[in-house]
Amino acid sequence: MQWECWTKMAWKVREKAYAPYSKFAVGAVVVARDGSVFEGCNVENLSYGLTLCAERVALGAAVAAGAREIEAVVVVADTQQPVSPCGACRQVLAEFGDPEVLLVGQTGSESFRLSELLPRAKTGILDQA
Template identity: 50%
Template sequence: MADRQNSTSQISEQTWDALYKAAAEARERAYAPYSEFLVGAALLMESGDIYAGGNVENASYGATICAERSAICSAVAGGARRASALLVITDTEQPAAPCGICRQVLSEFSDDLPIMMANTQGQRVPTSLDALLPFRFGKADLDK
């Protein structure tokens, strides 16, 4: 837990609050007519810009995009490439972690990433990409 705390403590409380607000607003705009499970995510990029996204479901379930990947797509479209922090918000009793696909995609844009999992009741649980995806596949694996 100490490593997780150290990772997330590099980000100011004010910044986490801004990420929470952006993620909560994106969650409200999410499109989830099938599961009704709204998720919001906000990414702080190295530039200091915040990019948010909500999940977007599709009747062909495999075409659904998670909030975290929605936020990454927004960041990339805005010209950003390196992530500094992520906050994910759900309306669940316990805050939820990014799914496996999102973890892998996030690893493309950060060596490690402080992650705050939050719920709409204001509970926050700190973690990191290293804790959630310790043996990730990356560019170094392709350079062999």
């Protein structure tokens, strides 16, 4: 996988984040099974509950382009430790597979399978395994 390239893309799109309230910019890249790459940054709203996370913005771009299976996700933030996707992002990403997720901060990175971050994402919901 091309983690270094995708990470650079995520840092670059992070610069476009709209975060006037928290000043907390996040960048994300979603890689579809066919190798297509989609970028996203967070888009805040004065009503915080309406804020769009970078991961879901990137995923929305992927779905709009026809992607239905996700292989990889990169999330970057200017934090000491890598920041992890919120629960909503984890659940939405799980709809499209069990991608490898690379989280990157100032002092390093961590990687997980999405199923490690959100076990049993579909178990019990609409009787899906």
